[in-house]
Amino acid sequence: MTFETEFAREPVAPAPRARSIFRRRTTRVIPGLPLTLGYTLFYLSALVLLPLAALALKAAQMSPAEFIRVISDPVVTASLRLTFFASTTAALINAVFGLIVAWVLVRYDFPFRRLFDAIIDFPFALPTAVAGLTFASLFLKDGWLGGLGPRVVAGVNALAGWLGAGPLLNPTALDWLTFPYTGQTAGIVIVLVFVGLPFVVRTVQPVLLEWDPEYETAARSLGASPLTVFRRVIFPEILPAWVSGVALSFARAVGEYGSVIFIAANIPGKSQIAPLQIVTRLDDFQYAQAAAIGVVLLAISLLVLLVINGLESFSRRHERAAV
Amino acid sequence: MTIEIRDISKSYGQNQILRNIDLKINSGELVALLGPSGSGKTTLLRVIAGIEQADAGSGPVLFDNVDVSDVDLGKRRIGFVFQHYALFKHLNVFENVAFGLRAKPRRERPNEAHIREKVQSLLDLIQLGNMAQRFPSQLSGGQRQRVALARALAVEPRVLLLDEPFGALDATVRRELRRWLRRLHDTIHVTTIFVTHDQEEALEVSDRVAVMNGGRIEQYGPPQEVYEKPASAFVFKFLGNYNLFQGRGQGAGGEALVRPHDIVIHRDADAAGEGAQPGVVAHIGFGGPVVKVELETSDKSRVDVEVTAPTFRDLDLKRGERVFFALRTQQEYAHDFVI
Known part of the structure; x- marks a missing residue:
């Protein structure tokens, strides 16, 4: 079954390329490229690079040996470990649930959808200290959820007493209802999930909104199961946005301070996050030490973000190369 | 299947x-x-x-x-x-x-x-x-x-x-x-x-x-x-271009439709035969193998005619010339009131 037809040469659209600043013949959308470029570089330098350099400079006031001593202090390493463990866990939880939330908000119509959609931005707007206080009053031992077991027991027994019976429940009978992680790592993870959720939702949502369902129909017409459609057609499309959302959520969690200190027990070496260590050092006027911890925090964050981005571009290449 | x-x-x-x-x-x-x-x-x-x-x-x-x-x-x-x-x-x-x-x-x-x-x-x-x-x-x-x-x-x-x-x-x-x-x-x-x-x-x-x-x-x-x-x-x-003649022919109240290439142009009335009508060449659109000639009839309506390039050469039409046109075939339909 062969036949040949001579097809005319049609122009193929060239892939868009980043414009070199040295080639200036293309039309300009924003006039005065050198000006805007210069402004951008100045702005980035003044607001981001300069403070970071100052931070590094401050840390560099210490001798290398002293620097090592500060950052290898068990209290500091414990706080760094806690920060990165809690942030990673929170980012992973947000990765899954943020994606689901974005999906549901875009794909389904339900009562008060727009209200829920607006609520997603709350963690952005709410001062994180307020969020921390709220979570603490809910989840700590004497909070509504934190002390749920004893509260229910007291309630049931009071009702029984009112009805004329003796105490029905042993005071510890419902302790399993008590939120078991008060003041521990789980509490920190919960606030970090709260703080980081909008990043994932708000990065994935626009991509899903723009998504043309025709691709799904095409995949289904080729016999693909819903799972295959998601895995091979939809997911690759939202992957870059999703990854950057997760990375943002992670980065936000690493730097989070206000909400965490209200829910964590803040015991040095046990439940103290790295930013709190920095604040503690500052309170002691140990500026260089604080800067040293800050530098380590930054370096690890940078590394993690680089790895995440690397993984993303690797997976893209891999998907493309898979023949 | x-x-x-x-x-x-x-x-x-x-x-x-x-x-x-x-x-x-x-x-x-x-x-x-x-x-x-x-x-x-x-x-x-x-x-x-x-x-x-x-x-x-x-x-x-x-x-x-x-x-x-x-x-x-x-x-x-x-x-x-x-x-x-x-x-x-x-x-x-x-x-x-x-x-x-x-x-x-x-x-x-x-x-x-x-x-x-x-x-x-x-x-x-x-x-x-x-x-x-x-x-x-x-x-x-x-x-x-x-x-x-x-x-x-x-x-x-x-x-x-x-x-x-x-x-x-x-x-x-x-x-x-x-x-x-x-x-x-x-x-x-x-x-x-x-x-x-x-x-x-x-x-x-x-x-x-x-x-x-x-x-x-x-x-x-x-x-x-x-x-x-x-x-x-x-x-x-x-399906294509057409000329519309309102209520002509026997089907009163209907419409007669004629394709532009089903109209023949003649220089003299005798050759055009019975039923031929006079018209003035109003416009000539040269389109390669087919030439589109627009005729203006006595009641000032326009009729589109398509003639092949060789025929057009033989006729040697010029703008403003008086000619006669006859319909080769036509289709009649009752007015449909479906919108």
């Missing part, structure tokens, strides 16, 4: 798109659904594919006399080519074509060697064998169109459904590709339905044309029949 649909209706809310459609397509036929936008042709195609469900109370969609109305899109074994191709952007040409094979459940999935062989033979069929590694963004419109076709063919569909297959292409590529499609169809003999709003395309390529208007099929028949014996004024008007 034969396709038969009976009494299919489809509405979106208050808006009725398809009205009691019946259609029967023989095995191996290439059928065009032709109509203006909003005539329901794409919706009909999507109902046949199983992308859309017909309204409750509609008749069945039969594939080889088996009712497939309740069969899911993925299980109908149809190949659907979308108007904008819907190629997977993150997959290269090879993987796009292989998609349907790889998506099969594990038990039915061919092995890797088989997939490669199959995809390669399809790429050779669409003459893109050397572009397997390209991504859709690196292809021209016509190439994308062919990849979409190969992707649909990979799963060995029982029927091939194409939605405005050449709609997004330039005129030259369109012409080329539709001939290619015809030859492809003659090679693989899959029952094929394609949707188009271009009469030339429908008439040139298909075995039978279903002309649609307002959610109904106005006429269904071979291209020549549809063109030469239009069943309604709508079909006549939709």
